[in-house]
Amino acid sequence: MRAAELAEPYPVVNAGTSALVAARLLADKRLPGLVVVDADGAPSAVLPASQVVRFIVPTYVQDEPSLAGVLDEQAADRIAERLSGSTVGQLMPDKPPALAVVHADDTVLELAAAMARLRSPVCAVVDGGRVVGAVTASHLLEFVCSKVG
Amino acid sequence: MRAAELAEPYPVVNAGTSALVAARLLADKRLPGLVVVDADGAPSAVLPASQVVRFIVPTYVQDEPSLAGVLDEQAADRIAERLSGSTVGQLMPDKPPALAVVHADDTVLELAAAMARLRSPVCAVVDGGRVVGAVTASHLLEFVCSKVG
Numbered sequence: 001m002r003a004a005e006l007a008e009p010y011p012v013v014n015a016g017t018s019a020l021v022a023a024r025l026l027a028d029k030r031l032p033g034l035v036v037v038d039a040d041g042a043p044s045a046v047l048p049a050s051q052v053v054r055f056i057v058p059t060y061v062q063d064e065p066s067l068a069g070v071l072d073e074q075a076a077d078r079i080a081e082r083l084s085g086s087t088v089g090q091l092m093p094d095k096p097p098a099l100a101v102v103h104a105d106d107t108v109l110e111l112a113a114a115m116a117r118l119r120s121p122v123c124a125v126v127d128g129g130r131v132v133g134a135v136t137a138s139h140l141l142e143f144v145c146s147k148v149g
Numbered sequence: 150m151r152a153a154e155l156a157e158p159y160p161v162v163n164a165g166t167s168a169l170v171a172a173r174l175l176a177d178k179r180l181p182g183l184v185v186v187d188a189d190g191a192p193s194a195v196l197p198a199s200q201v202v203r204f205i206v207p208t209y210v211q212d213e214p215s216l217a218g219v220l221d222e223q224a225a226d227r228i229a230e231r232l233s234g235s236t237v238g239q240l241m242p243d244k245p246p247a248l249a250v251v252h253a254d255d256t257v258l259e260l261a262a263a264m265a266r267l268r269s270p271v272c273a274v275v276d277g278g279r280v281v282g283a284v285t286a287s288h289l290l291e292f293v294c295s296k297v298g
Contacts, residue, residue: 020297027291032181032198032270049181049286054265056293061262080297109210116203117211121181121270137198142176144205148169148229 003111004104006143007125007133012037013047015089020080022088023052032121035099035134036088043124043131045096047088055091056082099124104132112140152260153253155292156274156282161186162196164238169229171237172201181270184248184283185237192273192280194245196237204240205231248273253281261289 011025012035022034026049033048056079100114100123115123115137122136160174161184171183175198182197203211205228249263249272264272264286271285 020294023290024294026287027294030179030285030287030291032287048268048270049290050264050268050270053261053286053289054268057258057261057265061258063266079293083293083297109206112202112206113210115199116206119197119199119203121197121199136179137202138175138179138181140202141172141198142179144228144232145169145173145176148232 001108002104003102003106003108003123003125003135004127004132006108006111006135006140007104008135008139010035010122010124010131010134012043012131013088014038015087015092017088018084019052019055019086019088019091020083022047022091023056023083026052032136032138033097034088035122035124035131036092036096037131041130043099043101043126045092046099046120046122047092048097048121051093052091054093055086101126103127108140108143111135112144115140150257151253152251152255152257152272152274152284153276153281155257155260155284155289156253157284157288159184159271159273159280159283161192161280162237163187164236164241166237167233168201168204168235168237168240169232171196171240172205172232175201181285181287182246183237184271184273184280185241185245186280190279192248192250192275194241195248195269195271196241197246197270200242201240203242204235250275252276257289257292260284261293264289 098118100120104127247267249269253276
């Protein structure tokens with residue numbers, strides 16, 4: 001079985017995408033991370049959902065979570081502001097986690113190997129230099145378990 | 150809003166759980182990872198879906214994904230065997246990724262802060278030393294986006 005057969009349509013963002021749009025894409029389908037593409041449309045990194053969570057929590061609260069209780073109620077508005085005023089490029093970590101990428105013609109086992117090697121929660125499937133879909137780790141396990149019977 | 154109000158029922162496994170059962174739990178709801186509890190039922194680690202993928206891909210294929218094409222068709226049977234003959238304890242990495250944990254009475258912002266600090270894809274919510282549910286990063290973003298309107 002080829003990677004393209006297992007791949008599903010998957011949201012792709014770039015450095016200029018609104019952070020709020022990215023958050024909504026992750027939220028809507030409860031995805032573990034988004035595929036980030038460069039200016040040429042080639043997949044370049046994964047934006048994990050936990051990184052977006054990092055972005056919306058002020059650093060001093062991350063360092064001292066007990067402070068979170070103090071400012072709880074005003075938080076939602078500020079979070080909305082932070083997200084709508086920012087881009088994916090701004091919320092990417094300095095060293096983005098590696099994204100597994102395979103070609104549409106590669107086998108599902110090659111896809112699994114790429115994902116395993118990079119510990120990537122998602123693997124982009126490309127054809128002609130463009131992302132044609134992706135497979136999350138749990139989607140791959142769904143496929144494997146269906147084979148196990 | 151309290152963590153317990155946002156938490157959803159979430160599968161919990163321990164070191165003795167069958168690896169195949171763990172794979173199926175991840176697959177069924179497309180979860181980013183499972184909450185692993187110790188012998189006392191206290192949450193101790195997260196088992197990322199990508200770690201289960203690692204386990205089912207032979208090491209030499211991870212190192213050289215092009216080898217995957219060679220052995221594709223026999224793979225499903227072997228994967229089934231590997232999973233059904235193993236436990237969560239066996240497929241946990243030597244240094245398991247940290248699991249965010251908050252108390253049922255903690256606020257959602259405290260939950261976000263714990264998740265952000267540990268870059269955890271899921272946060273367990275405990276009460277009386279037991280896991281009463283969990284929140285994934287994308288579930289948290291769903292909540293945040295619903296507040297943004």
